[in-house]
Amino acid sequence: MAAPKVLISDALSDAAVQIFRDRGIDVDFIPDLGKDKAAFAAIVGHYDGLAIRSASKVTSKVIAEAGRLRVIGRAGIGVDNVDVPAATARGIIVMNTPFGNSITTAEHAIALMFALARQLPQADASTQAGKWEKNRFMGVELTAKTLGVIGCGNIGAIVADRAIGLKIKVVAYDPYLSPERAVELGVEKVELDALLARADIITLHVPMTDKTRNILSAEALAKTKRGVRIINCARGGLVDEVALRAALDSGHVAGAALDVFVTEPATENPLFGHPNVICTPHLGASTNEAQENVALQVAEQMSDYLLQGAITNAINFPSISADEAPRLKPFVALAEKLGSFLGQLTEAPIKGIRITYEGAVAAMNTRALTSAAITGVLRPFLQDINMVSAPALARERGIVVDEIKREGAVTDFESVIRITVIAEDMPRDAAGTVFHDGKPRVIEIRSIAIDAAFAPQMLYVRNHDKPGFIGRLGSILGDAGVNVATFNLGREEEGGSAICLCAVDAPVSDAVLKQIDAIPQVRRVRAVSF
Structure with missing residues (x-):
């Protein structure tokens, strides 16, 4: 089997390139290729x-x-430069490295907090100008002040x-922060309005989503304490820049320090030129250590996926x-084949899919x-579907997916996966397992026990348990020149x-x-393929 090939189209460290080579992956390192759109598109397919x-x-x-592309690895946290929906539709895994620059970005926010408190850039410029x-x-002292952290993730x-x-009191707003985690961190969990009202300094650490866009809007800024200071090292667009400028002009906001902007590169901005604003050009991740960390991390992640199927930090x-x-791997094959079997039997619109995991697989x-x-279920209807795009496509079509786990379930098998497809006409169900040989098998259809291995071409027949059926079926297939490889039967009762x-x-x-x-x-017959 040929070794996987990786293209590095931006500047990565030599150590990261060597990781690919040491793992047995062919790599082409063309660090300026990404700037040439035509040349980039021309060779990426290899x-x-x-x-x-x-x-x-x-x-x-x-x-x-x-x-050919199977994985895109972004050395860094932001994937704004990747069309993730398009990649998902093609089954391409998109990875980032969300933790490689965490310390560096956090330190930059702390640095900007000090710079704001003591007006360091302005004092430096004044002093070097001979004044x-x-x-x-x-300035203001930070000890005993209240820092409001919006987004208390990594x-x-x-x-x-x-x-x-630094002996600063910290209040945090994060819908996903548990009370236990807040205690562990030593922060007070509060709602957003309470944070706005209490914080002397506010720092933002949330991703850009529809819910977080302009989280510091004109209305939100009006709820803050007079004299508050704002820091944003996360994403441009979390703060309404025009509203912030107005709050600075009025004196309600004492100062702001921003590393990110709505439009980048930011050659002009409503906040530029204000005496109480500090701006840096998206330097949050810009330390030697962080750049090296994310490069090494993305090389390891991509190698693990291409060689072993391991997926880390996928978007x-x-x-x-x-x-x-x-x-x-064998249970993935079982789940897809079971789903495909039921999908091929279903012609009516699908309303829901229920997957039950019993035993060790749970x-x-x-x-x-x-x-x-x-x-598997949707492939008969959506030929281009893949494991990456499937959950999103199901949601788009209003298909409710339920997942049930029964670790302690008592069955004749160590692990069982049961799938029920709920269609407008009727539900259809089947169950399967993986034997020690690693091969998936069907063990139940319509609550009738059966034991059958999957094959590329199969015939499914639902019938009455009456004499003569097997002979007639065999004769028809024989007369048509169709050879039967395996034959499996199951029945409810005699x-x-x-x-x-x-x-x-x-x-x-x-x-x-x-x-x-x-x-x-015969009540129903269908040809199915896998």
């Missing part, structure tokens, strides 16, 4: 992986040319920790560790298995509903299916 920083713009047009304006630069938590070490897919990947990374199951699932060596034509359907005992 690679399995793409490692970038911020210069390479991975647009939908670029992705359309990337037929000695000691009385002009009257970076926000580091900022809080450093601030507490558009659940994480799978290197230890999990080998154990998950303790595994079931999010990846659920994605596989959705992929003389009741029964199921036949057999593997055949060639596709069964519509004409042959009609002959089988005409057998008196």
Whole structure:
């Protein structure tokens, strides 16, 4: 099997390049390629992986040319330069390195807090201009002040920790911050309005979403204490820049320090030129240590995925560790094949998909298995669907996906996956397991026990358990020149509903299916493929 190939189209460290090579991955390091859109698009289709920083713009047009591409790795946290929906639609994993520059970004926020409190840039410029304006630069002491942290995730938590070490009281607004985690961090969890009313300094550490856009709007700024200071090292657009300028002009906001802006590169901005504003050119991650860390991290992550199937820090897919990947692989195949089987039997619109995990499999990374199951169910209707895009496509179509785990379930098998497809006409269900040989098998259809291995071409027949069916079926297939590889039967009770699932060596034509359907005992027949 040929080694995976990776293209590095932005500047990464030599050590990061060497990681790929040491892992046995072919790598082309062309650090300025991302700046040449035409040349970039022309060769990206030759690679399995793409490692970038911020210069390479991975647009939908670029992705359309990337037929082989399996993973995009962004050395850094922001993926604004990647069309993630387009990548997702093509089944391309998009990874970032959210923790490689966390300390550096947090330290920059703390540095800006000191700079604001003591007007350091303004005092430096004045002094170097030959002035000695000691009385002009009257600062404020940070000890015993209240710092409001909006977003107490990885970076926000580091900022809080450093601030507490400076004897600053920290209040935090974060809907996802648990009370237990707040106690552990030593911060007081509050609602946003309470933070605005109490904080002497506000620092932002949230991603840009529809909910966080302009979280510091004119209305929000009006709720802050007079004399508040604002710091933003997260994302441009979290603060309404025009409203902030007005609040600075009125004196309600004493000062602001910003590392990020709505439009970048920021060559002009409403905040530029104000005497109480400090601006830096998106330097949050700009230290030697951070740049090296994210480069090494993205190289390791991409190598793990290309060689082992491990997924770390993906934007558009659940994480799978290197230890999990080998154990998950046969269950991913089982979930997708079970889903595909039911999807091929379903013609009515699908309203919901329920996946139940019983036994040992319930303790595994079931999010990846659920994605596989959705992929299988919907592939007969959406040919371009893949494990990465499946959950989003299900949501778009209003399909409710339920996941149930029963770790302590008592069954005849160590692990069982059950899938129920809820369609407008009726529900359809099947269950399967993985034997010690690693091969997925069907063990139940419509609550009828059966034991069948999956094969590329199969015939599914629902029938009455009456004499003569097997002979008639065999004769029709034999007369048509269709060889039966395996033949598996199950029934509810003697003389009741029964199921036949057999593997055949060639596709069964519509004409042959009609002959089988005409057998008196047959209730339904379908050809299925995997």
